[in-house]
Amino acid sequence: TTKRPFIEDFFPLPIQVTERELEELLTSFPVEQHYEECKAIESQRRALEASLRDTEQEALTLKDLSGLPWPVGGLQRAKKVRLKLALFPRIYWKALTQDPRARELLAWQEIPQNQGTGHYKFKNPQSAIRNPKYMRVLLAFLPQEEEEAIRLLNSYHYQEIALPVFPGRVEDRLKELEAERKSILERQETLKRRLVELTPLIPRLETLLGYWEGQRDRSLQETSLTRSKRLMFIVGYIRKKDVPFLETMLREKFPQALGFYRDPQPGEEVPVSLALSRPFRPARLLVNMFGLPNYFTFDPTPFIVFNFFLFFGLCFGDAIYGLALMGLSYWLLRRLETNPTARDFFSLFFYAGISTTIFGALTGSWAGDLYKPEYLGEGNPLLRLKESLCLLDPLSDILQALVYALALGVINQFYAISLRMYKEYRMGRPLDALLDGGLWLLFLPGIIILACSIFFPVPPGLMKVARVLLMVGGAGLVLTQGRREKGLVPKFLTGLVSLYGIMGTYGCTSFVGDIISYSRLLALGLTTTIIGMSFNIVAELVGSAGTVFFVLALILGHTLNFFISIIGAFVHPARLIFLEFFGRFYEGGGHRFRPYGFQSSKVQLLRT
The missing domain is CATH 1.10.287 (Helix Hairpins)
Known part of the structure; x- marks a missing residue:
């Protein structure tokens, strides 16, 4: 299978299917057969995972017991004597061996530690076996003296090692477990290969899922319809532009049906569908982030487009960064043009890149101060371009720039109050x-x-x-x-x-x-420029080792600054709009209009 491009993980392209293709899927696709097969594969996968987990856990335990000179089962089958494998801290073991009562009750044999180090923190005997501070010992005592022996051993911090039950030596069992593990892994690989073979079915299954989800929603909605023996009433909302289509469909398919229409009345919970001309569509992303407006107010999207691009350009404020943003957004836009969400998202940033380029040129920021002679030489084209376009350098006249930012805030708030007046007038x-x-x-x-x-x-x-x-x-x-x-x-x-x-x-x-x-507009613009200047200085220092290092340092530094600054350039203008601007007039609470019929976030049904 072909690997999906990384960007599509964030903006997955919808599956496009025609009505005829959907009809063919519904009639000829063997859903039950594939369902039973996938169900069996999933059941086997879970069973194999559990077996692999148990096998590896047993092998891990037995590795710590390797080196024992006797079969483990023989220790457990002894009847006339009790045999226990135990751990002792070395300092206590030495004291135990010198205890006269221990010499009377116990017999023991020290078992050398295995080579290597364990990979556990020592919370239990099994995981402490490889700890050099512990001794591994085989203990023997008479059954009738077991109670006294255990009491004595406990006084010396004795820890019993639980022995698994199996015949034969530990090394032989480890070989069996390794063979089992390989067999399980092979069966898992077989299942994975079969799943890979089934992946081409995913688009068809997604399409059918979208259809069945629509049928489920339709069935739920039908329970709320008003019916009698001869009549059925369907009450709902329809967009004005869809009324002619509905009338045509009723005449052709349901000639006995009648449609009556009226405008929504205040107090009704009317769904909202934002209808925008093409230039304003990218900005609906901002409104969707904040929440849809009340139906009886107005769509604020056309009224925030200019504000957002203005604020974004001031915050990002670098001509070269703006050109880079335009290029990157355009490339991604072309790759994901069939995805409506991605199209709006990258169109928004493409226009924001235009604003960034303009304000970067007006404020004299070109990758910070890359135009300086010490970086590109005397009389370089970038320096001439900067001098011909720059109207205000915020770094040299920060007070004037602050006044402009605050004045922009005053104008924007008066604009918001005017929109409040428009809203109240619109609502009568x-x-x-x-x-x-x-x-x-x-x-x-x-x-x-x-x-x-x-x-x-x-x-x-x-x-x-x-x-x-x-x-x-x-x-x-x-x-x-x-x-x-x-x-x-x-x-x-x-x-x-x-x-x-x-x-x-x-x-x-x-x-x-x-x-x-609104002073944050100035602060963020200065931050982008100053950090860019800092990376230019770093590049100049590194450049003493060669031009290649100078160029690499510039690319790495400005790429980092680009992506860090773009986050602030989006978040803070959005905050100014959502809080300071919307707070003056916006009335939310609207819920999205969802047309009755085929609805899927992953599948796009093409009408023929």
Whole structure:
């Protein structure tokens, strides 16, 4: 069989089958025959594993007993004398041999230790046999004196070795066990070869499994249908775009059936199907990670695409890394283009690579500072490209870069509040849109302008506008944020506290906390660049041994930085969207629309 590419372990390609092929499988594939064969193979496999385990365990025990000059069975069959194989710590054994009472009760023979070392921690006598701190001894005493002898032996830390029951010498039994082990391994190999021969059947079995799972779900759903002697009612949800197809199917196959349609009503648990145009589809991965929206709100995917790529580009922020990400994503995209999940995933990173390249060029990061003359020589093309495209170097003007990051946070949060207004309006609550969104868009800009006046002069006209915004927005929030409370005092107190952010739809402290979170965009971008610069320095030091070492150090270092930084560049923008951005307007709780019919994560049914 051909080995599946490594990447397909993460994004397995669906099995594509036509309706005709499925019909042929259902009628001609000998499922029962293969089932019985696989069941028998599994039963044999388990039995062989158990036999192999027992055989190896017995062999392991007997190896520690090898070297005994007598058959083990003979020690157990003695009737007129008790024979025991035992272990003693050497310090106690010496004392025992000098005990007069022991000389009267016992006879013994020391048995030399085997060569080699054991592979156990010494938790029991069997595993302590090879420990050089122990003595291996054969003891003999009379049956009538057994109780006294055992009591005496225990006082010297005696440990009995359990002897297995079999005829003959240990070495002969070990040879038998080795032959058994080889026989078991051969039978296991035979089973494995047969399983390999059966592997081409897997796609067909997966297809049939998908069909039968669909039939099971169908049977479960049919139990909830309303029936009478002559009528049957099926109630469910259908996407608007599928209504013409349903009507055509009913006319052709069920001419006596009628379909009635209405829009979902508020309060119903309506399933969600995200219908997106091609440019926005990759970003639905983010929404699926967070959870589907409530049906009666809106799909946020088109509204987060630009934000995510902007944040990703700022965090990853290196032109060469961006080009590498585009190339890698495109290659994987072409290899896995038939897998919808993989297609969305790598398309998302391809577009993110474009953003990374743009922001890397604008901030002057090209594999860190690889453009420097000490690495590539004076007047190298990369240096000229960097100087012609760079607009802001965060390393040399970090304060300005921080201001830009925070300003981006302000804009993004105002955008989120605007989306809250859109959501409320869409749900038929225009007054809530104005009071819970519009008033904050008056109050917060006023706060920002007044805060800016502390650090630099603000034109008097703008200050006057800020005071008006602050008073109108603040008064409106105090008077309306507690509108759902009972009593004038609770309404007023709730409105007042809402300005701080403990209650209400937003708050000054929440706003400040959200804005500060956007400083991570700068921090992550700087981290990627600085680590890249560090690897360039390491490569230069190694390069004193030759150009090959310089190139190898660059490749290894920047590959490591690429994969480490890309994790942060994905996680932190996603966090800004999920917490700071979605927290202002997003209402989740939707469940996925699952069409009635053939459904399988591994099989794709092609309609003909």
